[in-house]
Amino acid sequence: MTEQTATRGPRGAYSAFICLNCRARKIKCHLPDSDVQPTGVPQSRDKACQRCRSLNLQCIVQPTILGRPAAKRKRPEQAVTEDNTSQMISKRTIEEHVPDDADIKSYLLTRVDDGDWPSDSKAFNAPGTAQMFQAMVSAPHLISSLLARDRYFSAAVVSASGQSPVSLVRLISPGKAALLDENLTWHRLYQPLLPKLVKLRDDLVLQAKELMGSSTPLLFALGSLIALDVSSSPLKDDQHLREELKIAVIFYGEEMLFNLPTHRNTITALMMLANYKPTILIRNQKHASTAIRAELYSALAYRVAQRLDLRASVEKLSSYLQDENAVPSNEVKSYVLDCLQWCHILTADAFLASFLSEPLAHMPHILTQIKPISETVQAALSVHCPTPSMILYAHSIQAICDTLEGLVAAKESWRDLQQLGNIIQHHEKRCTERYSEVNREMTRIAPEDWGDIEESTLRLLIDIELSGHKVALSGAAIFYAIMSRLKLQTVPKDDFGEIVASEALQVSDQLIDNLKNLQIGAVEFNTFLDTFGGSREMMLEETLRKFVQASDNLKSGNVPFLPPPKHLPLRMLFHAKILVENSAARMKGWGGLHPRVDEHLALFAACADRIEAMAAGGRSLTVAFFDGCIYAATAKFIRSLRNILLDWKANVAARSANT
Incomplete structure (x- = not known):
């Protein structure tokens, strides 16, 4: 046939x-x-x-x-x-793109000999010492470094060259603006100075002939685009609207970068770009990972805040506290928000690099700037009716101040284990006191100011915030304790100098050596690690668990829990990496994993599932990742960490079966 x-x-x-x-x-x-x-x-x-x-x-x-x-x-x-x-x-592309799990595994401080490390140096470039150190101490640097190795993140960059946006007033009717605005309840909780979209649209109509050099069109287009990405948005499948809004954000965003308007909307637009759409203004995919850190947006926001003299609001608020007739009561709210905004701008750039890598002299300087402002705001809120957003914002700044004080003390006393332990305990006690203050402050919130936010929601969010700060401070103190032990073995105590990156990267090996071999003089050190290392692991797990709880239970109106992607979701990635680091140290030192490894695997999967649900917004996760969605990237790397743990668990089981 x-x-x-x-x-x-x-x-x-x-x-x-x-x-x-x-x-x-x-x-x-x-x-x-x-x-x-x-x-x-x-x-x-x-x-x-x-x-x-x-x-x-x-x-x-x-x-x-x-x-x-x-x-x-x-x-x-x-x-x-x-x-x-x-x-x-x-097979054809294996040399061009290293598997994601290998990408993130290269940033683990402890290398586990599991036979799964890339051997071809041409296909895989290991990160350098400085890059490893920054990824170890800073969540923004971690995800930035990981995304620098990915050629697909933000690949769908919209080029606005030669493209002018359509009229935003014609594109979005008042009814559509109101519909989109209903999806910004969580965004407005974290960014209380974000105006209503309907008001921004009205401003566009009134300022139709004066839009050049204005940040209003950018903020309106950006707010609408972010609202469109919310999974509960009834307009999330309108791809035409999405593309037109992207073009508008890029057009007006580029105009703003080269002609920075001195306006409050400019600061809000810059902070929204930094938190939700940091890559939308890039013109080359290779710059996406750098844009994630949002250093440019923070610097520009600081510049505009200086021009607007936001720091003057601190003096006006102080005048109100001394004489309530000195400032109209209806202006107190705006002064409080200006003070909190100014504090946020001051700390945004500082916390980007992580204080572990900052010189000691720099840290008290930042603290002396923000602590008086925080105390003034707290005093004002004690006599003025606050809003839920004010309380959340104020407690975030207070937690930063408390953590900064602890970090300064830890950096000054890093050679003294007893003092480091006292610093951890004092900070935990302070966080407990801060949390107890929330109940008293919530009683002063007027019923009409609650909106769709409930008391239990505010308590849980502040609890998660404080838990993150406790993890950060205890981690820094434990790091200093390990570095002190390393220095003690190599140089006399009187010759201790500053910690350098190459020494910091030995932290896991130093931990393994001391726990495996109980050396003379190491008893106090091991007791310190048993006391504070174990409790820190429990805090890490508890923070992940609380995030899952918040994602499952919290709603604002009809909108599920949606924190800024660079806030809680990115922190969950950082915490998951720390837990994997701990298991890596156990694997290398003792050939086993953490006793609660199954619980860690379940928590990682749960966190990744919840963050992925925040990412989609009418798009597949692949398209969201191509669009530069930080939620999608964060969930992807948490799953990679889970895959690494699963591989190690299988290896341990195989070795046990063969013995």
């Missing part, structure tokens, strides 16, 4: 491309236009593939790498399937 072959049409250029949605479903992608090119942004509707058009999906085209497959013919040994093609693609 004559062998039957498929009738083939002409080979078109389209055969070299496939969209992300069809690739994810492993189906053929029917692109209508032979001129389609992989631009990294969604194709227009007339150039989208059949499936994306029919389902109203974003059609982002990529090269298929292998091009169009050959004609069908009989292959008795092995049928040609899309799974085979995927395997061939993986």
